[in-house]
Amino acid sequence: MSIIISINNVYKSFKGNPLFENINLDIEKGKIYGIVGPNGSGKSVLFKMICGFIFPDKGTISIQGSEIGKSKRFPENFGVIIDRPGYIANKTGFQNLKELSLIRGIIDDKQIIETMKIVGLNPYSNQKVKNFSLGMKQKLAICQAIMEEQQVLILDEPFNALDMESVKRIRNLLLRLKEEGRTILLTSHNQEDINICDFVYRINQCKLEQIK
Incomplete structure (x- = not known):
């Protein structure tokens, strides 16, 4: 068993x-891994x-043995969707992703x-x-999280605003990425999304309670 992320005796408060x-x-x-809990649970x-x-x-919190904030500021090779990503409004989806790709150049x-194409966006549009719909913006967010073959995906509500066909497409995509050896953490309020998880933890009274 290879541990990628290790959370040890973490305490966190917000506004007291x-x-x-x-x-x-x-x-x-x-x-x-699925993390579930009511809104505001953390x-x-x-x-x-x-x-x-x-x-x-x-x-x-350590990533492959290196403590975040001590050994390194940010973990490497992470694909992340948290909150709503910002985009350059007057550029196309491809142009936005191209700008992001230039940061690392890989x-x-x-x-x-x-x-x-994999997530269902037209790269030539x-x-x-x-002028994108919320669902199209969500697909663009998923693109930036996976396009550089990031090995750890941190996905907060990745299925948000997607239609049923797109939800099925992204579920299958995540299962394929897992088979490739990638590690995925996600949240969702939909039980069917959580069903694809190997392990599920619920935030309950400031603790993580394993339910699967």
Whole structure:
């Protein structure tokens, strides 16, 4: 068993109210983990801590043995959807992804085009992102999270605003990515989405409670 992410005795409060108290969780490579809980329970906060966007008040989060915030500021090779990503409104979907790809410079146009097709977006469309539907913007968010073959995916409500056909497409995509050895953490309010997970944890009274 290869542990990718290790959460150790993490405590986190928000505006004086505790969200997590001494939580512990090891995330195994090549598995899908679901995190469930009511709105405001801390799902997005947990994901932000794992990504290094915010830090625990106490405890540690390590990625492959390196403590976030100490050994490194942000984990490498993560694909992330948290909150709503910002885009350049007057550019097309492809142009937006192209701009993002230039940051690391590890993929070419062909890989961007293929990724867009996989999620159900037309890479050759001239439609500007400002005119995209919510579902199209969600597919674009999924594209940026997977197009560079990121090995760990942190996906907060990845199925949000997608129609049923697109939901099935993305579920199957995530299962394929798992088979390739990628590690996936996701949240969803839909039980059918959670059914694809190997392990499921519920946030309950500031703890992580395994329910699958």
